[in-house]
Amino acid sequence: MLIEGYGHGPVAAGESLVGRRGFWANHLLAMCADGTxxxxxxxxxxxxxxxxxxxLAEVLFDPGHWPVFRVLVPDGHPVPGVVVVYRNPVDEFGVDHLLGGPGANVGLSPALVSGLSWRELIRVADCPEPPADGLQDVSERFLLLLPLLGGVWSDEAVRERTAAALVAVGAPEGTVGRAAGHLLGHLERRALHDAGWVSPLSGG
Structure with missing residues (x-):
């Protein structure tokens, strides 16, 4: 796998990790790093x-192996895909969200995506017949991109969709409401501190 700007990084397809126990705790609870x-x-x-x-954290954050998760869209889709890179140089860990673009050449662009509106997130997650490379499952696609949510949204819609997606990927039904509420709280606090947010894809 080659991603422009990551020529010296050991990037590799990471989609097989999504189904492993502990993945979603690592990916989604990273939002707690804001200290709120x-x-x-x-x-x-x-x-x-x-x-x-x-x-699983030992695998996701291994400096010798940088997992890449592709949320791709077909040619002609109104919103570009997103490629999530766990960038793991020693002492400089970060998660990059790259603008994928439509079609077979997604994942080659170094352009960063700072956020998605609710409409954009749903359009990418729910797109019909995504390319064979990358994640296929709608709930996995949605949750992988959830940390990018910005702009204005309906709390009820986000909470219901998040809870349903968590159950679909194996989260316990007894605590899924608490989990969804926790994540939504972080997204809301971040939105309040970024009132001038504008989607880089379509203007929100």
Missing amino acids: CAGQADPEWFGGDGSDADA
Whole structure:
């Protein structure tokens, strides 16, 4: 796999990791790094337990292996795809969201995506017949891109969609409401601190 701007990084397709226990705890609870948690989040809310999350973290954040997750769209789709790169140089970890573009050449662009409006997120996640490379499952596509949500949205719509997606990927139904609420709280606080946010894809 080649991504422009990452020529010296050991990037590799990471989609097979999405189905492993502990993945969603790592990916979604990264939003807690902003330090605004009202309460302690539990990895078990997202399926698996703390041990599963710790074990998978060693894979996701391995400096010798940078997982890439492709949320692709077909040619002619109104919104470009997004490629998520776990960039793991020693002591400089970060998650990059790259503008994928439509069709077979997605994932080759170094252009960063800073956010998606609710409409854009849904259009990318729900697009029919995505390319064979990359994630196919609608719930996985939605959750992978959820940390990018910005702009204005309906709390009820986001909460219901997030809860349903979490259940679909194996989160316990008994705590899914708490998990969805926790994530939505972080998204809302971030939106309040970025009132001038404008979608880089279509203007919001």
